[in-house]
Amino acid sequence: MEALTLLHWTFDILLGLGLLWLGWRVLTSPDLFNAIVLFVAFGLLMALAWVRLDAPDIALAEAAIGAGLTGALLLAAFAKLRTVEKNHDIAGQLEKGKLENRSFQWWPATFLLVVAAGLGHTVLSLPHYATGLSAEVSANLKSSGVSNPVTAVLLNFRGYDTLLEMVVLLLALLGVWSISGSALPREAAPGPILDTLSRLLTPVLILVAAYLLWVGAHAPGGAFQAGAVLGAAGVLLLLSGWRLSSHLAGLPLRIILVAGPVAFVAMAVFTMLTGGQFLEYPRAEAGTLILFLETAATLSIGTTLAALFLGERPKNKREYP
Amino acid sequence: MGALLSEISWGVVLILLPLAGGIACFLFPRAAKVLGLVSVFAVLLSVSGLGWNIKVNGIYRHAIGGWNAPLGIDLYADGLSLLMLAATALVGFGISVYSADYFEREDAARFWPIWLLLLAALNALFLSADVFNLYVTLELMGLAAVALAALAGGRDALGGAMRYLLASLLGSLAYLFGVALLYHGFGSMDIAMLAVRVEASPAVWAALGLMSVGLLLKTALFPLHFWLPPAHASAPAPVSALLSALVVKGSFYILLRLWLEIFGPLGGGVDTLFGLLGTGAILWGSLQALRQTRLKLLVAYSTVAQIGYFFISFPLAASAGVTAWSAAAYLVLSHALAKAAMFLATGNVLRFGGHDRIADLDRVVQRLPLTACAFALAGVSIMGLPPSGGFVGKWLLLQAALTQDRWDLVSVIILGGVLAAGYVFKVIGHAFTLADISHESREVPAKMEWAALLLAFGAILLGFLASPVLSLVGIGVPFGVSEVSP
Amino acid sequence: MSAAFLFALVGVGLFSLGLYALIVHAHLLRKILAINVMGSGVFLVLVALAKRTGESQPDAVPHALVITGIVVAVSATALALTLMLKLTAETGRAELPEDQGK
Numbered sequence: 001m002e003a004l005t006l007l008h009w010t011f012d013i014l015l016g017l018g019l020l021w022l023g024w025r026v027l028t029s030p031d032l033f034n035a036i037v038l039f040v041a042f043g044l045l046m047a048l049a050w051v052r053l054d055a056p057d058i059a060l061a062e063a064a065i066g067a068g069l070t071g072a073l074l075l076a077a078f079a080k081l082r083t084v085e086k087n088h089d090i091a092g093q094l095e096k097g098k099l100e101n102r103s104f105q106w107w108p109a110t111f112l113l114v115v116a117a118g119l120g121h122t123v124l125s126l127p128h129y130a131t132g133l134s135a136e137v138s139a140n141l142k143s144s145g146v147s148n149p150v151t152a153v154l155l156n157f158r159g160y161d162t163l164l165e166m167v168v169l170l171l172a173l174l175g176v177w178s179i180s181g182s183a184l185p186r187e188a189a190p191g192p193i194l195d196t197l198s199r200l201l202t203p204v205l206i207l208v209a210a211y212l213l214w215v216g217a218h219a220p221g222g223a224f225q226a227g228a229v230l231g232a233a234g235v236l237l238l239l240s241g242w243r244l245s246s247h248l249a250g251l252p253l254r255i256i257l258v259a260g261p262v263a264f265v266a267m268a269v270f271t272m273l274t275g276g277q278f279l280e281y282p283r284a285e286a287g288t289l290i291l292f293l294e295t296a297a298t299l300s301i302g303t304t305l306a307a308l309f310l311g312e313r314p315k316n317k318r319e320y321p
Numbered sequence: 322m323g324a325l326l327s328e329i330s331w332g333v334v335l336i337l338l339p340l341a342g343g344i345a346c347f348l349f350p351r352a353a354k355v356l357g358l359v360s361v362f363a364v365l366l367s368v369s370g371l372g373w374n375i376k377v378n379g380i381y382r383h384a385i386g387g388w389n390a391p392l393g394i395d396l397y398a399d400g401l402s403l404l405m406l407a408a409t410a411l412v413g414f415g416i417s418v419y420s421a422d423y424f425e426r427e428d429a430a431r432f433w434p435i436w437l438l439l440l441a442a443l444n445a446l447f448l449s450a451d452v453f454n455l456y457v458t459l460e461l462m463g464l465a466a467v468a469l470a471a472l473a474g475g476r477d478a479l480g481g482a483m484r485y486l487l488a489s490l491l492g493s494l495a496y497l498f499g500v501a502l503l504y505h506g507f508g509s510m511d512i513a514m515l516a517v518r519v520e521a522s523p524a525v526w527a528a529l530g531l532m533s534v535g536l537l538l539k540t541a542l543f544p545l546h547f548w549l550p551p552a553h554a555s556a557p558a559p560v561s562a563l564l565s566a567l568v569v570k571g572s573f574y575i576l577l578r579l580w581l582e583i584f585g586p587l588g589g590g591v592d593t594l595f596g597l598l599g600t601g602a603i604l605w606g607s608l609q610a611l612r613q614t615r616l617k618l619l620v621a622y623s624t625v626a627q628i629g630y631f632f633i634s635f636p637l638a639a640s641a642g643v644t645a646w647s648a649a650a651y652l653v654l655s656h657a658l659a660k661a662a663m664f665l666a667t668g669n670v671l672r673f674g675g676h677d678r679i680a681d682l683d684r685v686v687q688r689l690p691l692t693a694c695a696f697a698l699a700g701v702s703i704m705g706l707p708p709s710g711g712f713v714g715k716w717l718l719l720q721a722a723l724t725q726d727r728w729d730l731v732s733v734i735i736l737g738g739v740l741a742a743g744y745v746f747k748v749i750g751h752a753f754t755l756a757d758i759s760h761e762s763r764e765v766p767a768k769m770e771w772a773a774l775l776l777a778f779g780a781i782l783l784g785f786l787a788s789p790v791l792s793l794v795g796i797g798v799p800f801g802v803s804e805v806s807p
Numbered sequence: 808m809s810a811a812f813l814f815a816l817v818g819v820g821l822f823s824l825g826l827y828a829l830i831v832h833a834h835l836l837r838k839i840l841a842i843n844v845m846g847s848g849v850f851l852v853l854v855a856l857a858k859r860t861g862e863s864q865p866d867a868v869p870h871a872l873v874i875t876g877i878v879v880a881v882s883a884t885a886l887a888l889t890l891m892l893k894l895t896a897e898t899g900r901a902e903l904p905e906d907q908g909k
Contacts, residue, residue, distance in 0.1 A: 012810050016817040019851075023821045023844050027828035032836060039840055046847055053814060054865050055854050061874050065881050070843065073881070077888040078836065081901060084892060088899035108830045116823035122502065122527040123815045123852065130859045132508055132866035136392040149867035150874070158871060160385045160394050164445065164457045165875050167340065171438050171461060172882035174347065175468030176889045178431040179479075224874050251348065258344045265341055268333070278333045278396075280387035301878075308885040311892075453872055460879050464886060471890060479894040480904040483835065486887055490842050491829065497876070498822065498849050504869070505856040 012052060019045055036074045043067025056220035057150040060212070064228035069305055072235050076309060145286025146217040154222065155290045159279045163264040166297060169304045170261055177313040198240035205233035213298050217287065223294040227301025234306025249314035257307065260300030263293050331371035332383055332396045335406065335444040338363055343437030350430035354421050357433035361410075361417040364440060368403075368410040372793070375403055380797040382450075390451065390511030397450035397512075399797025404650055404790075405447040405574050408657045412566050412776065413440055419665050419772035420559040431472060432560075439465035439563070446571050452500045453510045455575055459496065459539070463489035466568045469560045470552045481551035488538055488548040492572070495535030499528040503583075516582040521589075529584045529591065532576075539572035542595075542632060543602035546625045550609075553621040558668020561617065565624045566661035570653055573631055577649070580635070581799060596636035600733045602629025607740035611747065616670060616677035619744055620663050623703060626737060627656050633718060633730055641721040646800040647791050648717035654790070655702050655710025655783050662699040662777035666692045669765045669773060685752040688762065691770040693752050698777035700745035702784075705738045710783025814855035821848030835891040835901045839884060846880045 022042040029035040043066045050059035137149050137157070144152035154162050209229040216222030244253060264279075267289065271280050281289045307314075342360025346353040375381055381398040389395065398406070417436075424432045442461035449455050467489065471482035504510055506524035519525055534545075541549035549569075553561045584591070606626025613619040634649035669692040670685055671677050686693040702711035715734055722730040783790065825845030829838055850873045857866040895901045 008810075012813055016813055019817050020820050020824070023824050023847075026844060027824060027832075027837070027841055032834070035837070035840060039843070042844070042847075046851075049814060049817075049851065050854065052810065053854050053858055055857075055870050055873075058850075058854060058870055058873050058877070061877050065877050066847070070881050070884055073885055073888055074836070074840070077892060080892050081836065081895060084895045085899065085901075087896075105831045108827055112823045112827045115826070116819055119498075119527060119819045119822070120816055122523040123819055123856070124812060125523040126502075126505055126856065126859075128809070128812075128859060129861060130505065130508065130856075131863075132504070132857060132860075133391055133868045134860060134864065134866040137867050140388070140392060149864075150870045153868050153871035154874060156386060157388055157392050158394055158454075158868075161454055161457055161872075161875055164442075164454070164461060165878055167438060167441070168457065168461055168464065168879050168882050170344075170347075171435065171464050171468065172886045174431075174435050174438070175464060175471070175886045178435065178468055179471050179474075179886075179889050179893050224878060254348050258347065261340070261344060265337055265344070268337055272330065272333065277387040278330065278383060278385045280385075305881070308882075311889060457875065457879070460883070464883060467886065467890075471893075474893075476894070476897045476904060479890060479897055483887075483890045483894055484903055486883070486890060487829070487838055487842070490883055490887070491826075491845075494822075494842070494845050494849055498852065501849060501853040501856070501869075504853075505859075 015045070015049055015052060019049060033078060036071065036078055039074065040067050040071035043071065057148070057222065057225070060220055060225040061228065064225055064232065065305075069228060069231055069235070069309070072232075072309055076311070080311075143283050143286070145281065145283075145288075145290050148216060148218050148220070148222070150220075151216050151222045151290070154224075155293060156281065156286065159264075159293075162297075163261070163268070163279070166260040166264060166300065169301065170258065173257065173304050173307055176308055176311060180312045194240045198236045198242070201236055202233045205229055205236070209233070209298065209302065213294055214291075216294065217291065223297040224301060226294075226298040228305065230298060230302025231305030231309075234302060235309045238306060238310055244314050246315060253303070253307075253314065256299055256303045258300065260293075260297035263296035267293060327374055327377060329370065330383055331367050331374055332381055332398055332448050334367045335364060335371060336396075336441055336448065338367060339437045339441040339444065343434045343441060346430075346434040346437055353430050353433040354424075357437055358417055358421055360437055361414050361440065364444070365410045365414050368406050371398060371406065372403055375400070375796055376793075391509040391514055394454050395450040395511060396448045398448055399799045400794040401574075401578075401650060401797075401799035402447045403796070404654060404794050405570065406444060408570070408654045409440070409443050409447070409567055411779065412657050412661045413563070415772050415776045415779075416559050416562050416566075416661055416665070419562075419668075419769050422766040422768050423557065423559050423668065428472070432469070432557075435465050435468050436563070439469065439568075443567060443571055447574060450512050451510045452503060452512060452515070452579075456493065456497050456500055459493050459572065459575070462568060462571050463493060463539070466564055470556045470564065472560060473555060473557050475555075477551065477555035481548075481553075481555045484548045485552040488545075492535040492538035495531045495538070499530075499532035499535070502528040502531070512578065512582050516586075519583055519587070521587055525584070525587065526589070529587075529589075532579060533591065536572045536576040536579075537598075540569050540576065540628060541625060542598050542628055543605050543625060544598070546602065546606070546628075549625060550618055550621040553624065553664075554615070554617040558617075558664055558671065561621070561668075562661040562664035565621065565664060566657040569624070569628060570657060573628075573653065577646075581646070581801070585638070592635040592639060595632045596730065599629040599632030599635070600730075602626060602632070603733055603737040604629075604740075607737055607744065610744040611740065613744075614679055616667050616679050616682075616748060617664075619679065619748065620660070620667055623663070623741065623744065624656075624660060626741070627652070627660070627703065630715070630718065630734070630737065633734065634721070637718070637721040637725065637727065637730065641724055643795075643800045644717055644724075645721040647794065648714050648721060650794050651710060651717060651783070651787070651790070652714035655714055655780050658776050658780040658783065659699040659702040659709075659711060662695050662773050662780065663703070665769070665773035665776065666696040666699070669769055672769075673762050673765050675763065679748055679751050682748070682751040682754075684755060686749075689765060689770065691774050692765070693749075695770070695773035695777040696752075697745075697749055698774070698781050700741075700749070702777075702780035704741040704745055706742075708784035709781050711780065712784055713787045809859070811855050811858040814858075815852050818848045818851030818853075818855060821845070821851065823848075833902045835887075835894070835903070839887050839891065842887075843880060843884060846876065850876055 610622035
């Protein structure tokens with residue numbers, strides 16, 4: 001027993017030091033590309049930390065979104081940045097990124113050391129035993145419609161946060177589309193490996209997403225993790241050169257993108273018309289209604305994440321000449 | 322009628338309506354303008370509904386999902402929330418009418434959905450009673466504001482938007498760290514519950530520091546204002562108006578609310594620091610505004626200066642609470658109207674002459690009389706001359722300072738007014754004179770001139786409405802009970 | 808000292824490291840990475856301290872908050888990267904223009 005505790009401690013301390021070291025390497029790596037690769041590794045190590053903290057739901061979300069999709073976004077941006085800078089014919093722009101961070105700056109470093117010490121002291125001054133809202137959560141879990149407490153908080157107790165969060169995603173996409181304009185039609189054909197890989201993996205990823213969505217009611221998983229996996233399938237398809245055909249790129253695509261927020265708004269109106277509070281599900285139907293909301297949210301999250309990866313608005317000639 | 326009005330939960334309507342409107346604009350871009358205008362008008366009506374509701378029943382509280390805090394999230398509205406919601410709806414409606422002619426075709430399809438989602442974010446922010454929910458609304462507001470600031474494209478707008486986004490994200494993260502400390506220290510995210518439970522401890526001080534820095538950064542209080550002038554000056558005119566009139570007020574409102582409920586009662590001298598920074602903002606912002614050669618930058622620096630006045634209230638509130646806070650609320654409201662009018666007027670000048678160089682304004686008074694009038698009236702309120710909302714606000718502030726013999730603050734308030742007169746008259750002077758370069762002019766749609774003028778007129782009208790507005794703000798006693806009534 | 812406080816301190820460290828990098832680096836992609844590391848730090852503080860429940864299951868509420876936070880972070884990152892690319896296309900440099908607002 002004691003040997004096990006010792007093992008846990010050693011592991012946790014190594015993990016914590018590893019996180020700090022990787023974080024430092026991400027931010028100071030001389031090469032930008034390396035920094036991004038290290039960031040993905042950092043995300044995976046974070047996922048491990050979430051597991052150690054008994055937060056498997058976050059571990060899944062971190063691995064899929066934090067490391068996976070953010071990493072894909074960063075790598076895609078890095079590749080585009082190279083092209084842009086080549087077009088501008090400014091040699092050594094990326095090299096400059098290499099040099100600037102060699103110099104260590106004392107004033108910010110001292111200031112942040114003080115900040116870190118203060119915050120560290122604050123954290124340690126917090127009570128060593130606190131249950132937060134866990135008693136309230138478990139007392140009301142039965143009437144929430146699901147048995148995974150994290151899903152209960154996300155979709156029921158604090159479902160309103162999730163409604164707004166769906167809007168954050170939509171807004172990010174609106175911003176990206178507004179800034180970057182329309183996409184060119186098809187790009188070059190993919191290599192055979194990527195093509196085969198995406199053909200094989202896409203159906204698997206869609207199945208995984210469906211499983212995560214279903215299982216989220218009583219085990220780690222749920223709409224965000226499922227949506228992220230769906231988004232990953234979309235990214236893979238996009239990488240292999242697949243593009244949405246232009247008659248689907250208009251209204252049909254937009255309808256899927258807003259399905260999540262619309263489902264929430266519809267649910268809000270429904271719950272209030274039937275005499276409840278805003279988003280107060282009838283207790284008997286709560287489980288079904290949550291699954292309905294999550295399904296719509298998963299579709300939207302997956303599509304939005306893939307669209308964010310593509311960056312530009314898919315072209316639709318009829319609407320945007 | 323009365324029964325119907327009180328049966329509907331207007332707070333929820335205020336959040337869902339612009340949300341649905343924004344989604345509809347996104348789905349049907351060709352109809353975006355009509356859908357947008359209808360939604361904003363409906364929001365204006367719903368605010369009246371909520372106002373009626375609050376006037377009859379007192380404080381509005383709605384337990385989302387039927388859970389009640391601390392497990393669930395509550396919506397909450399008292400007189401102060403109502404004031405912010407009303408200012409947002411009124412100014413938002415004026416700017417929407419202006420935008421209907423300003424943005425055309427593809428630009429309209431980009432502008433309307435983001436603006437309506439921004440409106441939903443602002444309404445949600447002013448109605449929230451939960452510190453984490455406020456974080457989500459802050460992010461929503463920030464992303465929408467950045468997307469709008471980048472709308473014009475080009476080097477200046479994109480650079481300004483990028484700087485704005487980084488500042489905004491940093492501010493949100495600092496705020497979120499504070500939320501984490503409050504939750505883990507006191508076991509709730511509901512503001513009212515935290516107010517009861519909080520006691521002086523490292524966690525509270527650190528939360529105060531982190532949340533203040535984060536929110537001050539977003540509110541652009543000197544010296545954290547560096548991102549504001551480039552972002553506000555390089556955005557399209559109606560967007561500048563939205564950012565200056567409404568968005569900076571969102572983060573200020575959160576800070577004010579947290580201060581009133583949670584941090585203020587703890588004391589600790591932070592209010593003195595806020596007062597000093599406010600003084601710095603008034604002086605630095607006004608001097609920078611005087612130095613500008615471009616009209617839009619002048620108006621943007623004027624915002625930096627006017628934000629300073631909101632923070633003068635903090636050190637004065639210790640012993641003249643209601644007067645000082647009423648002053649802040651009145652200044653926020655009249656600045657929203659006046660600054661929106663100024664930016665819209667500037668937009669008219671830009672469209673008319675194709676530039677906003679102050680020295681070459683070339684008899685704008687004769688050629689765009691309504692616009693020049695709007696700028697001048699808004700200027701009256703910004704300077705704090707009677708009769709105007711700005712005058713009432715600064716008068717209340719002076720009163721609070723005089724009762725405490727704070728002559729330093731009295732002189733800052735007056736000096737700020739004199740400097741404001743300097744930069745407003747600089748513009749008006751050039752608007753009368755003949756410039757060396759004559760230029761081609763483009764026609765400005767009448768609606769765009771009238772929208773600016775009516776907003777400016779609203780700022781003046783506020784000078785006559787002090788007692789009804791202040792009694793409305795007092796519903797639910799957001800400022801506590803004070804020794805002297807205003 | 809327990810695992811909760813150990814990881815909370817690591818969170819504080821990551822927050823501070825990210826803030827340092829955000830201040831000293833000029834390259835926008837590095838600033839975006841820095842914001843993400845800072846965010847991970849805050850999330851770690853939120854979740855680590857939820858484990859102060861002794862032997863019983865940790866508090867689920869911060870877990871839900873962090874999932875919300877992760878989605879917000881990826882949204883903001885996507886917007887920031889797009890802005891960075893457009894700005895670089897305009898100026899040729901992935902840095903903030905320096906002569907603004909003066």
